[in-house]
Amino acid sequence: MSTLMVPSVPPTPRDDAKHLHKAFKGFGCDTLAVINILAYRNASQRPLLEHEYKLKYSQDLSKRLSSELSGNLKKAVLLWMPEPARRDAIVVREAFSTNIDLKAVTEVLCSRTPSQLLHLKQVYLALFGVYLEQDIQSQTSGDHEKLLLAYLSIPRSEGPEFDRTMAENDAQALYKAGEKRWGTDEGTFRRIFSERSRAHMAAVGSVYKHMYGNTLKKAIKSETSGYFGEALMTIIQCAENPAKYFAKVLRKAMKGLGTDDKTLIRVIVTRAEIDMQYIKVEYRNKYGKSLNDDVHSETSGHYRSFLLTLLGPDQ
Ligand SMILES: *[C@@H]1O[C@H](CO)[C@@H](O)[C@H](O)[C@H]1NC(C)=O
Secondary structure: OOOOOOOOOOOOHHHHHHHHHHHHOOOOOOHHHHHHHHOOOOOOHHHHHHHHHHHHHOOOHHHHHHHHOOHHHHHHHHHHOOOHHHHHHHHHHHHHOOOOOHHHHHHHHHHOOHHHHHHHHHHHHHHHOOOHHHHHHHHOOHHHHHHHHHHHHOOOOOOOOOOHHHHHHHHHHHHHHOOOOOOOOHHHHHHHHHHOOHHHHHHHHHHHHHHHOOOHHHHHHHHOOHHHHHHHHHHHHHHHOHHHHHHHHHHHHHOOOOOOHHHHHHHHHHHOOOOHHHHHHHHHHHHOOOHHHHHHHHOOHHHHHHHHHHHOOOO
């Protein structure tokens, strides 16, 4: 569920383009005016606005935004503008090239649905002229690499159906491959986690707990490590409750000294139009504070206003 506050009768893309252009002109940019337009336009309105701007002013809106804005606000707004698959492609490519960030890669690839991943792969190739799989091969290694490649290539159902007996067999296979033995059989984890649907994995998680007392997540933590473990954890958490997973990622980005703004921006921007309403609920339940309050205390200025606008009002 989206938290975006779109006006019921939004201005036309043409008026928006005009107002943006006006905000850019003159001495300094009227940043507040820019935010007050862009943060209130949804995924179907933003492309129209970009198109209109280009027609009218013969310039890419993103290029103009890039030269008018700065710092974290600029990063957030530029990530906000593209449609979701393009945005994911940009995030992953950047995490593979300029600032290597395999955590971000793992988060994006292991939290998206099969159809989102399919779209991402197409856009990635179109944008960068290289297959996503090629970048994975050159930038990751071992079980992490094998899991990501399998996860991207194997079709999985997106429906709610699952087979109880098969879930029990998988739970047992994972137990045997992990907690029951000395050492871990990573191949079994890889196979099951890349082949099974979310509904099925959620069932495996609950069967596992029922049969062995321990949670599958605890087993993953004790049996695997590094980015491979991180990928498995992301897959199981997103199978069980994606909003809870993202609430945790956000909390980690803000906890302690300093703020991981890159993660904060990525998660808020990419989830605002998907499940932010639920993430906010999970955040409050788990941490006893509102996500809005934490974002408010970790950020400042126009950057803060922009993120808080995407989060929508505190319930
Ligand atoms: C965006 O908002 C408009 C008008 O408020 C609405 O008609 C449209 O369905 C929305 N698009 C998305 C992707 O939410």
